[in-house]
Amino acid sequence: xxxxxxxxxxxxxxxxxxxxxxxxxxxxxxxxxxxxxxxxxxxxxxxxxxxxxxxxxxxxxxxxxxxxxxxxxxxxxxxxxxxxxxxxxxxxxxxxxxxxxxxxxxxxxxxxxxxxxxxxxxxxxxxxxxxxxxxxxxxxxxxxxxxxxxxxxxxxxxxxxxxxxxxxxxxxxxxxxxxxxxxxxxxxxxxxxxxxxxxxxxxxxxxxxxxxxxxxxxxxxxxxxxxxxxxxxxxxxxxxxxxxxxxxxxxxxxxxxxxxxxxxxxxxxxxxxxxxxxxxxxxxxxxxxxxxxxxxxxxxxxxxxxxxxxxxxxxxxxxxxxxxxxxxxxxxxxxxxxxxxxxxx
Amino acid sequence: xxxxxxxxxxxxxxxxxxxxxxxxxxxxxxxxxxxxxxxxxxxxxxxxxxxxxxxxxxxxxxxxxxxxxxxxxxxxxxxxxxxxxxxxxxxxxxxxxxxxxxxxxxxxxxxxxxxxxxxxxxxxxxxxxxxxxxxxxxxxxxxxxxxxxxxxxxxxxxxxxxxxxxxxxxxxxxxxxxxxxxxxxxxxxxxxxxxxxxxxxxxxxxxxxxxxxxxxxxxxxxxxxxxxxxxxxxxxxxxxxxxxxxxxxxxxxxxxxxxxxxxxxxxxxxxxxxxxxxxxxxxxxxxxxxxxxxxxxxxxxxxxxxxxxxxxxxxx
Amino acid sequence: xxxxxxxxxxxxxxxxxxxxxxxxxxxxxxxxxxxxxxxxxxxxxxxxxxxxxxxxxxxxxxxxxxxxxxxxxxxxxxxxxxxxxxxxxxxxxxxxxxxxxxxxxxxxxxxxxxxxxxxxxxxxxxxxxxxxxxxxxxxxxxxxxxxxxxx
Numbered sequence: 001x002x003x004x005x006x007x008x009x010x011x012x013x014x015x016x017x018x019x020x021x022x023x024x025x026x027x028x029x030x031x032x033x034x035x036x037x038x039x040x041x042x043x044x045x046x047x048x049x050x051x052x053x054x055x056x057x058x059x060x061x062x063x064x065x066x067x068x069x070x071x072x073x074x075x076x077x078x079x080x081x082x083x084x085x086x087x088x089x090x091x092x093x094x095x096x097x098x099x100x101x102x103x104x105x106x107x108x109x110x111x112x113x114x115x116x117x118x119x120x121x122x123x124x125x126x127x128x129x130x131x132x133x134x135x136x137x138x139x140x141x142x143x144x145x146x147x148x149x150x151x152x153x154x155x156x157x158x159x160x161x162x163x164x165x166x167x168x169x170x171x172x173x174x175x176x177x178x179x180x181x182x183x184x185x186x187x188x189x190x191x192x193x194x195x196x197x198x199x200x201x202x203x204x205x206x207x208x209x210x211x212x213x214x215x216x217x218x219x220x221x222x223x224x225x226x227x228x229x230x231x232x233x234x235x236x237x238x239x240x241x242x243x244x245x246x247x248x249x250x251x252x253x254x255x256x257x258x259x260x261x262x263x264x265x266x267x268x269x270x271x272x273x274x275x276x277x278x279x280x281x282x283x284x285x286x287x288x289x290x291x292x293x294x295x296x297x298x299x300x301x302x303x304x305x306x307x308x309x310x311x312x313x314x315x316x317x318x319x320x321x322x323x324x325x326x327x328x329x330x331x332x333x334x335x336x337x338x339x340x341x342x343x344x345x
Numbered sequence: 346x347x348x349x350x351x352x353x354x355x356x357x358x359x360x361x362x363x364x365x366x367x368x369x370x371x372x373x374x375x376x377x378x379x380x381x382x383x384x385x386x387x388x389x390x391x392x393x394x395x396x397x398x399x400x401x402x403x404x405x406x407x408x409x410x411x412x413x414x415x416x417x418x419x420x421x422x423x424x425x426x427x428x429x430x431x432x433x434x435x436x437x438x439x440x441x442x443x444x445x446x447x448x449x450x451x452x453x454x455x456x457x458x459x460x461x462x463x464x465x466x467x468x469x470x471x472x473x474x475x476x477x478x479x480x481x482x483x484x485x486x487x488x489x490x491x492x493x494x495x496x497x498x499x500x501x502x503x504x505x506x507x508x509x510x511x512x513x514x515x516x517x518x519x520x521x522x523x524x525x526x527x528x529x530x531x532x533x534x535x536x537x538x539x540x541x542x543x544x545x546x547x548x549x550x551x552x553x554x555x556x557x558x559x560x561x562x563x564x565x566x567x568x569x570x571x572x573x574x575x576x577x578x579x580x581x582x583x584x585x586x587x588x589x590x591x592x593x594x595x596x597x598x599x600x601x602x603x604x605x606x607x608x609x610x611x612x613x614x615x616x617x618x619x620x621x622x623x624x625x626x627x628x629x630x631x632x633x634x635x636x637x638x639x640x641x642x643x644x645x646x647x648x649x650x651x652x653x654x655x656x657x658x659x660x661x
Numbered sequence: 662x663x664x665x666x667x668x669x670x671x672x673x674x675x676x677x678x679x680x681x682x683x684x685x686x687x688x689x690x691x692x693x694x695x696x697x698x699x700x701x702x703x704x705x706x707x708x709x710x711x712x713x714x715x716x717x718x719x720x721x722x723x724x725x726x727x728x729x730x731x732x733x734x735x736x737x738x739x740x741x742x743x744x745x746x747x748x749x750x751x752x753x754x755x756x757x758x759x760x761x762x763x764x765x766x767x768x769x770x771x772x773x774x775x776x777x778x779x780x781x782x783x784x785x786x787x788x789x790x791x792x793x794x795x796x797x798x799x800x801x802x803x804x805x806x807x808x809x810x811x812x
Contacts, residue, residue, distance in 0.1 A: 331378070549808075597755060626751075
């Protein structure tokens, strides 16, 4: 996406000053590496070392909108009837700093499901209250493939502000009104020069070509439809999958959840938590389990993202972030599967 | 070794001695391998042996129906023997292609040493007891003990004892046992309260993906206790208390079957130091019952066996 | 939250039906005094105890768990108590490594005629639990980063 002009810039060394200003209005989340795991964590007020090493997080920023676990409400049992108590809605204003284009685009994809027939109040109130400051990627992983899905390492389509790494500085551009307003009320930003703008263009161009993994999404849904019934094919595809939940839980566009109640004496809480279609008991019902066999679950995962979601919402439920490939314990690779679908018969 | 492996595997399929060959082929990411499960003798040409063949393939034995020709490193072969002890797999149904294993390279250690991620490196090669890593055109050399997995550094059986075909000369382990035990010793040096704090902190990151359970050959229950709803022992909600309970019980349930292959720790996407749990259980089993998992296929499994006289000092 | 002086330990006892439960019954009929801190669950055999039950009890907030069965060689099902012996040995050592006070997990052999012993065991265990204090192992709430948060 071509970005707009009137760009500003900030020296990487001064990022702390920016974040401090923003901390007055928002709770600021920045990438942090602890125990070797990159996750978004509350900014501690001083550390800005992430500007030098940050590649994408392990846990996707969807966790800020659809958390791994959340309380839906609490209830009191009172002589056979239940008193419900709504938890304080999560109106915490957060600023998520350095979200990547793939993860920001993923939120736009998730919006379609949470704004559909039923508007999910938990997800939507967070969407309203959180600002996204995007950072373009200059060092994509070899597992990234965003460029095959209509995006790029510098895609600003779904962020409020976009940062581009032009060396010692970040170029800053407002995308939405909220983003532009934030820039207007932030002090300490310099005007970007034309040289900065053209440097940014070079960086974006170079980053685009660093994404080497590609899939061909042309007619992907009809290709999947045509081999849907091929049990032998899918058995082979699924052979090495171990049915853990890594690919789905850590996927920024996956949204399946489980609801669980805990009742201790007379008080209870209803929780919502992440769930995965890869788990064997995901579709287990008293009479049967339609996806008992592993190949059915693997087929479901691929087809949901590249066929059903496309049919239902008009967009592929994948942004090419590559976490599923990078973190899979057996290196099961969805791009390999998609690139070698059997030809239509 | 690779040529011999491909020949043998092909022969096994051609002669109908096995229905599947389970081995390793190059992965889709640099310095990665991935399991190859095939019935096709042409695909067998893709089999490789290199310092990155990390998976414990015994994990697949409990789901494949038929006879399986399986590639096994020392620790993997112990997992296979353990499954045989448990009657989950019949000895006649597996053809074990044993690989004497000099240790597997832990890419996260390499990344830490070089300060670059796996995909930014150009080459990693093992040369005897050294490893040579090339990045940005520059090469650096390290001792192999700096990059092997912790469990490899404590390896007790590099060459399978139970095998049908051995694909190389038996090898001696390259170990650094104190490095292998370092994290556990550090924990043992802490008083109880901080230790519990440590584990509550670590298990807070757990997202209950169950990768640790699913990569483990010793976890073969059709219905795991976490999936039980009547009664419900654990909620699916990833609270640290339940995450911790899951790990404790999983370790107790696989006691005597865990061979310290290290897969659980490697598979964890949020780097929880699971081996500091599994290895300690492994050592407790050794200390209390003088038992090592998967050494002899005719031994009874740990928890089905008992001696008349056993330590009872903790029983009133 | 009760004051320390008011706190009474809550002890969960898994008693095997054939020996220990009968022993406890005998303690009652013989009018042996023992603390009322124990709650008893009757199981067919101490070998029925999966360490999961012990952990779950601690998770639910019990201050201690007692597993009691027949003496070795006297198990109604021949080998059940041998299984229990191995499992509890493992559980105790492993939990101790993790930072749980070993006093919280107790085991005993109590036969059907040992009413007095049962009363003694419960008394001793209860006193030991009083000394180490309440089970706060699972009390804290934490967020995904491990930071403690208010419940």
